[in-house]
Amino acid sequence: MTTPRPGLLSLEGxxxxxxxxxxxxxxxxxxxxxxxYYAPLYMAGVGLTxxxxxxxxxxxxxxxxxxxxxxxxxxxxxxxxxxxxxxxxLSWTLPMFVWAFANSFTAFLIAALLAAVGSIVSVxxxxxxxxxxxxxxxxxxxxILGVIVAICGMLTPIIGALIxxxxxxxxxxxxxxxxxxxxxxMFLWRNAITSETQNGAAAMLEHKDLHPISSLQRxxxxxxxxxxxxxxxxxxxxxxxxxxxxxMSLFQVLFLQQVLKFSASTLSFVPVVVALVSxxxxxxxxxxxxxxxxxxxxxxxxxxxxxxxxxxxxxxLESLPILLLTVAVLxxxxxxTQTLRSSVLxxxxxxxxxxxxYSGVQALTMLFGVPAAAIAGAxxxxxxxxxxxxxxxxxxxxxxxxxxxxxxxxxx
Numbered sequence: 088m089t090t091p092r093p094g095l096l097s098l099e100g101x102x103x104x105x106x107x108x109x110x111x112x113x114x115x116x117x118x119x120x121x122x123x124y125y126a127p128l129y130m131a132g133v134g135l136t137x138x139x140x141x142x143x144x145x146x147x148x149x150x151x152x153x154x155x156x157x158x159x160x161x162x163x164x165x166x167x168x169x170x171x172x173x174x175x176x177l178s179w180t181l182p183m184f185v186w187a188f189a190n191s192f193t194a195f196l197i198a199a200l201l202a203a204v205g206s207i208v209s210v211x212x213x214x215x216x217x218x219x220x221x222x223x224x225x226x227x228x229x230x231i232l233g234v235i236v237a238i239c240g241m242l243t244p245i246i247g248a249l250i251x252x253x254x255x256x257x258x259x260x261x262x263x264x265x266x267x268x269x270x271x272x273m274f275l276w277r278n279a280i281t282s283e284t285q286n287g288a289a290a291m292l293e294h295k296d297l298h299p300i301s302s303l304q305r306x307x308x309x310x311x312x313x314x315x316x317x318x319x320x321x322x323x324x325x326x327x328x329x330x331x332x333x334x335m336s337l338f339q340v341l342f343l344q345q346v347l348k349f350s351a352s353t354l355s356f357v358p359v360v361v362a363l364v365s366x367x368x369x370x371x372x373x374x375x376x377x378x379x380x381x382x383x384x385x386x387x388x389x390x391x392x393x394x395x396x397x398x399x400x401x402x403x404l405e406s407l408p409i410l411l412l413t414v415a416v417l418x419x420x421x422x423x424t425q426t427l428r429s430s431v432l433x434x435x436x437x438x439x440x441x442x443x444x445y446s447g448v449q450a451l452t453m454l455f456g457v458p459a460a461a462i463a464g465a466x467x468x469x470x471x472x473x474x475x476x477x478x479x480x481x482x483x484x485x486x487x488x489x490x491x492x493x494x495x496x497x498x499x
Contacts, residue, residue, distance in 0.1 A: 098231075102219040105228050107280045108212075112232055114273035116239035118266030119179075121246050122186070124358055125259055127341050128351060129186075130195055132255040137341065139192050141464015143199050144334060149457045150203035155450035158210040163290040167215035172278040174208035176271065177201060183267035187260050206453065210445055217433060218284040226381070226430040230369050233426055237365035240358030247355020255351060319435050321495050325385075325428060325488045326452045332485065334459035335478050338467045339399075346471045348405050360411050361418040368422055381427045385489040388427060392420030393486055396479040400472065431492070 098106045122129075130140050162170045178201060185198040220228055249258045283291070343349045343357075395416035402409050436444045466474040 100221075101224065101228065104218075104281045104284065105216050105220050108216045108277060109228070109231050109235070111273055111277045111280075112235045113239060114276075115179075115270055116236045117242060118183075118262070118269050120236055120239045120358065121242055122183070122259065122263055122266055124240070124243060124340065125246070125250075125255070125351075127337060128255050128344065129259045131341060132259075133190055133195075135192055135195065137338065137464045137467045139464070140338075141461045141467070143192070143196055144337060144460025144464070145457055146196065147199035147203050148334065148453055148460065150200050151206035152450055152453040152457065154203055155206040155210075155453055158207040158449070159445075159447070160294070161207055162211040162214065162287075163294040166283050166291050167211045167218070167287040168278065168281055168283045170211035171208055171215050172274055174204055174211060175274045178203070178205035178208055180267055180271045180274070183263050183270060187263035187267065206449065209449060213445065214287065215281060215284060218286050225433055226426060229426050229429050233422055234366055234369050237358075237362035237422070240362045243355040243358040244352075245355075247352040250355070251350070251352040321488065321492050322428070322432050322435060323448050323451055325485070325492060326432070326448060327455045328481065328485045328488055329424060329428065330452050330456040331459045332478060332481055334456055335463040335474065335481075337460060338463055338471075338474060341467065342471050342475060343410070347402055347410070349407070349410065353407065356411070357414050360414045361421075364415045364418040365422045368419055380493070381431045382489070382492045382495075384423065385427050385431070386486070386493055388420050388423035389482065389486040389489040391416060392424065393479070393482040395420055396475070396482045400475055400479060 098109060101109075127140060130143075131137075135143075165173075182198040182202045185194060185201065189195050189198060216232075217225055217228060246258065246262065340354060340357075343354055344351065395413060398409075398413040398416060402413055432445075432448065436448075463474055466477065
């Protein structure tokens, strides 16, 4: 007699950290999704140019790279749980309050530099949530978190209505301030109901008396050794390419508003479509993809992404139905890519050095992604459509990388 598989959104069988982190994720996502979506409009509303927005993005990514280099030593020395709490307070609570009152390039730059501490949290939080989860359940955890983030995107029409009445800047100033309070409550609450992972406790003992420089040297040695891990160089290249595209796509909301002439209130329905598509794919799409490998599924995901990138270039002015169809296609590709690539990466990382390996992958990704936002901002200022034409071309390269991952997995 076989044991029935847990439902798609079921927390059955998940360890304490994954279960409690999922339960509290809405308290972050209800603020984080909205402010990240509207951030370019907010900065433009305050008076920043697209070039300045791009520079802030690139400087933030460069700073994130520096923090990423020390992410594993800090995570191993102080533990996944403590690092996540302190890092979240520095990278979300403080920036949210700075953003709430920001009125200059300098203020937004300071907030971005604080937010860059999040590159440390990306390691510690990922390990805190997923490290004690069995391999076959990891995709389910990432998928549930993705659905939660998508559902919270449904709040954007409410914010869009407030923006239509009060304006972009006043509305978002209040929302950033409330977000700072709400996120702080969530971080403290999550810290109280999670525990250090088994690997984390072992790493703390191992690194307790290890000098930080020695720890960093060990991490660099681990990173260099990763090139011999079968298939890992290709998934790292895939991560780099997807981050590059994500950084360039930050200007999509400005493209839709300034070039295609959609209002802020109309654009508030974009995250709703993203949420609905994500839920449908999680509920049905992943069942259809269960019979093939994650690598093969990535090929389909990036093929869909290429179609969406071409469609975005062809959206007529103020044509809402075509816009929403295009957004749906792009959302499907994005959701599948983010879920599947994480599963592929974690399944290939050596478990004994998971923190060092994951931190190294993230560091390389950020280093190569540094110029993306600055390039995108400058190109957007010159010719907005040229930027999204370049994004479509880069999607071809991403599809080829996904295909290579499949070949590599088949050979293995």
